[in-house]
Amino acid sequence: MDKPLMQVRNVKKYFPVDKGLFGKKTGTVHAVDDISFDVYEKETLAIVGESGCGKSTLGRTLIRLLDATEGTAHFEGRDIFSLSQNELRQLRKEMQIIFQDPFASLNPRMKVSDIIAEPLITHESLGKKEREDRVAELMELVGLRKAYGSRYPHMFSGGQRQRIGIARALALHPKFIVCDEPVSALDVSIQSQIINLLQKLQEQNNLTYLFISHDLSVVRYFSDRIGVMFLGKMMELGPTEEVYRQPLHPYTKFLIAAAPVPDPRSRNQEKLILEGDIPSPLRPPSGCRFHTRCPYVQDICKSKEPEIQQFDGRSVACHFPLV
């Protein structure tokens, strides 16, 4: 965890909003708005935030499933955003994604073995036998029985489908995997199986994860560093344990405190609760985007957007960080 695998600088991703019959542009959603950070080799960097904060858009932009509006992202020295289609094809081997919904991300008409083999067919020139061997190896790696290869996705439970998606993502020996809410759709007892699998695969294959999640409990357990997003902005970034022990941004503090704790004794503690709703990303508040919900708001927060401040290894975008 020393060398940056990816350097993300001032990335912006805007979506035009069209309305009416002639698709007149009526606004812009600043889904990802000027975000910079590094992703280090073999680490798990969690990106957390509530719906609409831009965390999934960020993940997809970084592996060029979406084209960035502005900014750069250097992966092993090359700017991903300026690659040609041909170069991009090569890069796809190195960067993969695991989706949240194992029901929507697998083609229902394909057999499991064909789903896993597909990246091998498009990217590698393997013989039939070699390919079958690799598929068998991948299925074993993720804990699927070999006999399941000839079945179709609908015959599997959510947890097993997620294993299929993971096997497909691993097929080309990637270095970097975007995990977009990989356990959110799973039952509690299956969730821990998949988390353990992701951890084992990371250790065995030296993988780097960008772990997108809204689950503050899973993130504390699983990630090395954490980035907290709110309405397109990175509010805070730092080593996970430090951020949980002492959050610097008020939003981080309240976000962590909001998740219920599986211990009835903690119910008597006065709970920190954020009032109000998440503002619309179409009309983000002026100044600091969090100011409408922030309990510590001051006048300057309403007019001036806070600069990112550094505190040894941590960064926070707040006029009055909690130090």
Next chain:
Amino acid sequence: MREDNTILEINNLKTYFYTDKGVVPAVDDVSIKVKKGQIVGIVGESGCGKSMTSLSIMQLIAPPGKIAGGEIRFDQKNLVGISKQEMRSIRGNEISMIFQEPMTSLNPVYPVGKQVAETLLLHNANMTKAEAKRKVIEMFAMVGIPEPEKRYSVYPHQLSGGLRQRVMIAMALICRSKLLIADEPTTALDVTIEAQILKLMKNLQAEIDTSIIMITHNLGIVAEMCDYVYVMYAGKIMEQADVFDLFDNPKHPYTEGLLKSIPRRDVHQNKSKGLYSIEGMVPNMLQLPRGCRFHPRCEYAVDACREVEPQLVDMGNDHLVRCIKYNQ
């Protein structure tokens, strides 16, 4: 004699689904008791029968499902087999329900206030429309909807998920129901909004003295909200206990496994050992394992577990567990 503070008593409820492929015992011999003013949790994973239990109480089981046995006593009256008309006067009035997805439970083409007022008018023949409107606006204010007069006439799509769930809660409580069934009420909401809704439910419960059945897969919500908890697995109650007792001293291997396998936001857990996990997956309800339904996943399983279905055993202190370890 029954204690008279019991509002709901389910005895040996069996809700079965008669499908082409066989009979699915979605709720299999389940007994649950809810006292006045109590928050009772039913916790379990998908397919365990927790939602089917609540739909049985509401008499909303549709074919091929059927209540195949047992009784549901609400306020001394057995709801199983009562007329549709009688049930209609109870549903939404004395027992109400809120669901996971407020968008699908609200009619998109009517203003939300009107929909809530409809509930009131339906159950109170003498009430005028103006009076109903006034009551709805009052209730909107009570559940923390900002600008309640203005919100009375907006449509569901104009509200955020959190506000929609507040509308649903207003609708559920406007008739001062004696029992509120909340089926995963915050699962579709963001975590900061979830915290608001849970706090609201708890405050309202204390204020109106409604009993609540909280159906959830989230043990954090159980710990935060419930007084008494039932743990379901594959249609059966595996364990039931006071919430403190259950978390301090889980007796069933399934409960123990669930509690051990959840990551926590409030403590640091060493990653090098991996998370505890219950291996395998929930059984196919058409081919349930013989003996204890949990035995294929249980790390303590012995031969007898594969043969005999264990009974619920009373461990004292209202703590019951269905495991052969305690069947002597």
